[in-house]
Amino acid sequence: MIERAALVYLDYAASTPVDSRVAKAMTALMTVDGNFANPSSTHAAGRRSVEHIAHAAGQLAALLNTDADRLIWTSGATESDNLAILGGAHFRQERGRHLITMRTEHKAVVDPFNVLEKQGFEVTWLDPETDGVLDIAKLEAALRQDTQLVSIMHVNNETGVVQDIEQIGTVCRARDVLLHVDAAQSVGKLPIDLEALPVDLMSMTAHKVYGPKGIGALYIADRPGVHVDPLLFGGGQQQRLRPGTLPVQQIVAFGMTAEIARSRMSDDLEHLRAMHNRFWSGIRDLPGVLVNGCIETGFPGILNVSIEDIEGESLLLALEPLCVATGSACNSQIQEPSYVLRALGRSDALAQSAIRFSFGRPTRIEHVDFAIDRYRSAIEKLRRIAPERVQ
Amino acid sequence: MIERAALVYLDYAASTPVDSRVAKAMTALMTVDGNFANPSSTHAAGRRSVEHIAHAAGQLAALLNTDADRLIWTSGATESDNLAILGGAHFRQERGRHLITMRTEHKAVVDPFNVLEKQGFEVTWLDPETDGVLDIAKLEAALRQDTQLVSIMHVNNETGVVQDIEQIGTVCRARDVLLHVDAAQSVGKLPIDLEALPVDLMSMTAHKVYGPKGIGALYIADRPGVHVDPLLFGGGQQQRLRPGTLPVQQIVAFGMTAEIARSRMSDDLEHLRAMHNRFWSGIRDLPGVLVNGCIETGFPGILNVSIEDIEGESLLLALEPLCVATGSACNSQIQEPSYVLRALGRSDALAQSAIRFSFGRPTRIEHVDFAIDRYRSAIEKLRRIAPERVQ
Amino acid sequence: MSGDPYSERVRQLFEAPRHAGSLGGALSATLEDQGVRIRLAAEIADGEMRTLRFQAWGCPHVIAVAEAFCADYEGKSVSTLLEFSVSDLMQSLSVPVEKTGRILVIEDAVRSLGNIVRDASNPDD
């Protein structure tokens, strides 16, 4: 039983709690009896910090089946996306000034591309099909002689839609075009094998997978021509690609997080599928309910549903104490309909009614049942209050 | 008594341990029963995260006597320096393309200026006097009609030299030139009153003052014409100046760190002075020992000494298990003499023999005495081994 | 990043909108604009509003303001409808200014109800 006053969190796509073992290790490391030395220091304490970082890089590399020295630590996926896109496009500008991405990307991808457009790069913005998935033929048609970089995310943060990265990468590689993948929502959750995948740059972040906020990484493939210009300067850290004192405790946490994720990935997925299915079974019969994305092929940690003739902001408030996300970008008091859902062909009204439910390791059946109950009663209440449409 | 095998850490200018209360609060916040929600989320859990951040901003603002909304969170002083210098110079390029800084700045300041030089900005690099302090007349002489930005650090990380920020700021303000101050080594250690100081931009970082690595801030004064262009794009966080999910646990830690620093600043300073004086008394009689900087006016947490006719790398190894810093930039196996000490007029050889001892809250008399003993015996040993100079 | 967009009062009114509903056979006005749909209904007796009910499709502030209006104006004289302005309610409920546009739809609906009531009571006009 869930107490009414307590919050029920179903927003694991926004952020996750740090695994308690990870938090413990962080504390042990960063306090006075730990290993708090600056890894740039050459003394013995500094070298121990370096070893901790190397170990963590190994853990993350093992999760992704790549080499530890292909990973650059950043402050999160936002910075990784910027470094990959701004840094990648600048590094390769001799190769061409045409870039391709999708309309359903995260803001941390969209905005750097907007900046590049202002700098004279040309960007093709591909629309997905109505299920959110990219039609590979559209990508092929968009590729040009001067295309140098494609950026397409793995799992969409709003809808859970999964793109076929392997297929996309194969098309790019055949044309000597770099592929950047924003994998903030998939690293540690879906299998990713960077030995096998034709991916050149990949962004990730710890806080979506039970690690701390403020630490991410960028994978840079070990292939000729794959490189980025740095965005920050100073100090010689990380092959000059990303200076600044390395936050040892954050990196160690990301490493542990990766190792834990690796060991329990299939259990996690099974759990998410169970929660997802239970929730969907509990609401699918509601009149006017529509899935944004695809129930069968999407990432099971995320379920985004719109509902006809319901106002999204009121829905969200009626759902309290459930903590879920709207389909809207929530940076102002007046909520804009999500551009991601608009790109899937949803009307403004349907996009505005969208709620993203996202599940995580701590999610229990009681939470899901509470959410079903809340969602149904909120819809019922708001429909009751609403007047007939004016004819 | 110090065990010989245990490391003795006197490198608090490189990094500090996290206060155990701070570490505890971080863990409580970021784990499952804490407040791990994304502060960008509009639901109740997200709003609690926002409140935590607001509280932390208030704590840091109180330390600096400024308003919380003047502070932009970054990943550390390196990023803050880049944002202030690259972002500030770009934002004000209509005002002029001439910039002024010092040769003794940290790499995180030097390197962005090097980048700006390549972009067609002109940079005047001021040399300090032999005590490390800037002669204000030199700054006045360097200011031009088209000077738009001056960047001068507060406390030097290698020498502890303290610049007179108030005087420098007054000169800049009279000419409508922005002043950026890298205060990574002074925030929380020396009194800073941003209401009173004519400073426009100030960089800081938590890990030099018993907070975690990987969190910093940039102060941006609330004056017309003071602003920076962002370096990263995506998401609407922090007035679009610095996007990315705000790392709540890191920010809360920085806030607590600031509050603790504020309450014990004078005790801390007194302690550092005691350690500093004891150490200096213990080694000052050594033939050929020379202070880099100034014993009387410098920040007492740092003591940088050169010694005649001693090779620095061997000295450092002979000092083990003491963890201290060389005057050298330590990014390659062959150590370069520190450019900071060279700018103070030290010869390559003297610069190369420099050791930075830096003290902190956990430093005890035993540590200092151990360091004195080690330093004296290392010098004695290396002098014994060395041949006479070839005539 | 933002604080709570809803005041305590807005939360209460939204949570339990006691005046939500319709009134069979009463006078009513319906308006749709700014993405807001609102229907107000009044039972009148002796020039007073005995009962007020609303139906609304809109954000929580719209629902809260509609509820607050009904609660405040039940028992008042019908003439007050024509002078109704949302600004007092917006202030007392701390409605963000960005929402002024949609809240004004309620004002329009109230005025419109006022006109309907007036027309109904002066059938000879």
Next chain:
Amino acid sequence: MSGDPYSERVRQLFEAPRHAGSLGGALSATLEDQGVRIRLAAEIADGEMRTLRFQAWGCPHVIAVAEAFCADYEGKSVSTLLEFSVSDLMQSLSVPVEKTGRILVIEDAVRSLGNIVRDASNPDD
């Protein structure tokens, strides 16, 4: 950011350089180059080096290599001096290649000692 630049062996040799010192009245060679200063001294008997001593001003690798040389060559025939090459020692002590320049000063000093020894034993040349 870097790992330990010193191998265990270098640390041992540097920590306890048993052959550091001078030999009164012995043959010796002194060299200064590349920021390194080195003096080697040898007591010779029957064409063998009975005792070898070094003095050095330089980085830990310089001191360790000088110590290792003395330890290895005591007891050997003086003729070995002229064929001495640092490359084996550099490898066995894991001296980073960047330091080759300064370590070669030791090689030069050893050769120079070899010449002095040879000249001293063939005074008629």
